Amino acid sequence: MAEPFKHLINAGLVQKAGEQLHAAWRGFDRATFTQLATTGLDALELKARARHVAAALQATLPDDFDAACGVLERSLAPPVAPDAGIVAPDRGDAPGLAGWIVWPMTEWVAAHGLAEPERALQALHAMTQRFTAEWALRPFIVQHPALAWATLARWCSDESAHVRRLVSEGSRPRLPWGLRLQSLVDDPGPTLPLLARLQDDDSDYVRRSVANHLNDIAKDHPAVVADWLDQHLPSAPPTRRAMLRHASRTLIKQGDARVLAAWGLGAALKGSATLTVSPEHAVLGGDGVTLQVVLHATSRQPQVLEVDYAVHHVKAAGGATAKVFKGWRLTVAAGEQRTLIKRHALKPITTRRYHAGWHAVDLLVNGQVVAQAGFELRLD
Incomplete structure (x- = not known):
């Protein structure tokens, strides 16, 4: 039987996190952190575990938000390869933290950084390169939309594929496990210029996210995706065609006439x-x-x-x-x-x-x- 997802955040990772955080800041009380983070951990599901460990971070990090972000950033491992996605494994004895243990860090930033959004987004920029910050980004889109959209526009040209993917994935209207962005469910317009910039990204990791984002939009605004195909499918390079095909999957299964026609599938069976x-x-x-x-x-x-x-x-x-x-x-x-x-x-x-x-x-x-x-x- 496959290992339950909740075990991806476990006592062993908490122990290593305490060691790395102490190495990043000698004032870090790793014994208290480990005790708080592991007490009751086994009874929780995965998302609740991330929030539980985040609460232990809040109890043991510096009170100053900027200083606390610095501790977390110094504890991180080098960026993981883009094709590792968000399931990058723990790196054993290698210095620094990456993979699922970074999720609680992003949860802490989302919970305590809304009053200092510029610094918080800087921290998420670093963390998403070691795991993903797609869930933690969403409260900043809701609470600080002008800053969030300006930041995401800048991140479209970031050198890290993880950061470019975050632009698309973190702003999906209906991201699984994430806060629903109801304003984007109602009107996806703010994300469309970003998706246009990312749809021909060099990284398939980024393009897959764009496809999933467009597929999200299709569930509420099929005409928007049909219009997108009319504009971006003709003369599209192979990588964009593959991305748009994946983005069209829901509407193709639903038999949307415009989308089927765009792919040459509109004719009835003869x-x-x-x-x-x-x-x-x-x-x-x-x-x-x-x-x-x-x-x-x-x-x-x-x-x-x-x-x-x-x-x-x-x-x-x-x-x-x-x-x-x-x-x-x-x-x-x-x-x-x-x-x-x-x-x-x-x-x-x-x-x-x-x-x-x-x-x-x-x-x-x-x-x-x-x-x-x-x-x-x-x-x-």
């Missing part, structure tokens, strides 16, 4: 399609079900097809809600018959609660329902 789901009776936690799709093209020209499927999950109160799953992207030749097979798992997951009953399945080709089938789900 031909026929059948969908078979087996077995007809499935058990939650079992082997799942198998989808078999048979496409028969009747066009005299090749067709580019986006083939997805939607499962209508039964709700507790009755009725059903559809969830679209990625299937296949393919080109069928004139008159070709193609068979596609995919296994769909039915395993308990934390983000979905299954209920017994008939689950209809729609087959979508270029966003249009072309065939239907289904299966009966039992919970035991």
Whole structure:
């Protein structure tokens, strides 16, 4: 069984943090910090652990915010490689801190730096190069928007890919685990000039964040992303095309007509399609079900097809809600018959609660329902 995420912040990392903070400032009471940070730590989930350790930092760092930031900055390891993402491991006996133990530092900055935002953002600039400051940045966007946007605009040309990524990732409207930026959910306009500057960044690490940011926007403002494709997809270099394709994933699955057309997927299937789901009776936690799709093209020209499927999950109160799953992207030749097979798992997951009953399945080709089938789900 995989190690629970919460163990990414643990007593061993707290112990090392105390040693490195003491090396950065001889006045640091590492015994008190370790005692405060580890007491009750095992009972907490990951995000709560980050805040718990941040509270221990507040109790043991200098009272002066600038001086406390200096201690934290001096305790950091050299910047991690951009392809390490936010999961850079602890560096063992190497000097300095990097990886998950830096999260509590960013939480401390977010909690205690709003009165000194310029200094706080300077500290986050350093910390994001050793982990990520994407969650800690968000309160500054809310409380100090003019300073935050000016800083992010400057960071678009920073030499560190981590910092450039923070511009996009930290300002996503609906960042997972992060404070929702409701003003940007309502109007994503302030971030668009930043994304335009970053979409052709040399780092794939940065471009992936831009794609996820645009995909966030698509959930509330699909026309904004469709307009973006109209402007930035024609004559786009391969790296931008790949980024924009990833940014379009939600709207493609939803069958958005403008987005499908931008990718040459707007035309309806010329031909026929059948969908078979087996077995007809499935058990939650079992082997799942198998989808078999048979496409028969009747066009005299090749067709580019986006083939997805939607499962209508039964709700507790009755009725059903559809969830679209990625299937296949393919080109069928004139008159070709193609068979596609995919296994769909039915395993308990934390983000979905299954209920017994008939689950209809729609087959979508270029966003249009072309065939239907289904299966009966039992919970035991």
